[in-house]
Amino acid sequence: MNTINDTIIIGSGPAGYTAAIYAARADMKPILITGMEPGGQLTTTNDVENFPGYPNGITGPEMMIDLENQAKRFGTEVIIDYVTEVQFNIETNVHLVRTSSKEFKTKTIIISTGASAKYLGLDCEQKYRGGGVSACATCDGFFYKGKDVVVVGGGDTAAEEATYLAKICRKVYLLVRKNEMRASKIMRDRVLKTENLEVLFHNELHDIQGNNVVEKVLTINNQTKEIRELIVDGVFIAIGHKPNTELFEGKLELDEAGYIILNGKTTATTINGVFACGDVADKVYRQAVTAAGTGCMAALDAERYIAGH
Ligand code: NDP
Numbered sequence: 001m002n003t004i005n006d007t008i009i010i011g012s013g014p015a016g017y018t019a020a021i022y023a024a025r026a027d028m029k030p031i032l033i034t035g036m037e038p039g040g041q042l043t044t045t046n047d048v049e050n051f052p053g054y055p056n057g058i059t060g061p062e063m064m065i066d067l068e069n070q071a072k073r074f075g076t077e078v079i080i081d082y083v084t085e086v087q088f089n090i091e092t093n094v095h096l097v098r099t100s101s102k103e104f105k106t107k108t109i110i111i112s113t114g115a116s117a118k119y120l121g122l123d124c125e126q127k128y129r130g131g132g133v134s135a136c137a138t139c140d141g142f143f144y145k146g147k148d149v150v151v152v153g154g155g156d157t158a159a160e161e162a163t164y165l166a167k168i169c170r171k172v173y174l175l176v177r178k179n180e181m182r183a184s185k186i187m188r189d190r191v192l193k194t195e196n197l198e199v200l201f202h203n204e205l206h207d208i209q210g211n212n213v214v215e216k217v218l219t220i221n222n223q224t225k226e227i228r229e230l231i232v233d234g235v236f237i238a239i240g241h242k243p244n245t246e247l248f249e250g251k252l253e254l255d256e257a258g259y260i261i262l263n264g265k266t267t268a269t270t271i272n273g274v275f276a277c278g279d280v281a282d283k284v285y286r287q288a289v290t291a292a293g294t295g296c297m298a299a300l301d302a303e304r305y306i307a308g309h
Pocket of ligand 1: 120152153154155156157158160177178181182183204238239240241257283284
């Protein structure tokens with residue numbers, strides 16, 4: 001406990017592991033604490049085909065094992081545990097990270113706890129996850145080329161996912177539970193102008209049916225209670241994401257949706273020596289490759305911070 005580490009990385013998605021690779025190669029002897037879902041969101045994805053350098057694609061879990069091995073190769077200590085508390089000390093600039101079993105003192109912290117896609121909470125949705133239910137059109141849309149799909153949601157994420165899918169799929173149904181979309185006007189207009197995209201207002205997902213994979217969706221009109229059957233191959237849930245920032249509430253500046261606010265184009269947070277990267281600070285791009293890019297930035301920012309102190 002008396003050792004003061006150079007850096008503790010919290011979270012084990014592409015951002016965290018990339019930060020670890022850079023920090024380890026800079027001799028910062030990083031300790032990476034994986035969190036409850038080692039590997040992060042990518043471990044729930046099947047094939048990753050858009051990460052540069054994998055011409056034949058790679059599965060999400062395989063990619064995370066590769067990233068972990070790469071980080072370990074340069075000396076990262078990977079601890080399978082979760083953080084229960086962080087204490088920032090703005091006087092000494094030595095911060096404390098507490099896990100379920102240990103405490104660490106550290107000069108810098110790199111937060112890469114990611115975000116989690118929100119789901120509706122229906123049993124059918126869980127049953128077909130990985131069998132046609134997804135929360136990421138950019139990741140999985142390609143598998144529905146020429147097919148029909150349903151998107152659920154009425155915000156910017158749903159508008160973006162639905163218009164993206166409309167370019168790939170034959171037909172996209174967008175289920176919006178109110179009589180209007182919450183998305184920005186420009187996105188709404190884009191949705192309404194897209195020919196193969198049909199918006200079903202006042203409609204909600206009622207059930208998903210199929211033989212291990214999605215074959216049919218039942219929607220319910222929440223006013224008339226009318227049930228409609230849609231023959232589709234995929235269901236995209238696009239009702240928003242939740243950044244994993246509960247640990248930092250009241251301790252770091254967060255935006256109204258809970259994302260960590262960064263200082264300009266750096267990964268610096270409002271506390272000296274504390275940096276954030278990946279989806280926990282990004283509600284716009286949310287890609288494995290952008291998370292990895294900001295992970296690199298966080299390690300470089302942390303290294304420079306230590307050099308300057
Ligand atoms: P939002 O919270 O803005 O929208 C969520 C949508 O999902 C709403 O339409 C909501 O319906 C609907 N919804 C929530 N729960 C359910 C449910 N149980 N059943 C059916 N529908 C449900 O989330 P977004 O992810 O769309 O956007 C988050 C933020 O990120 C926004 O600030 C947005 O502007 C931004 N963003 C920006 C992008 C860009 O600039 N390119 C892209 C994506 C997001 P209701 O309206 O009825 O509550």
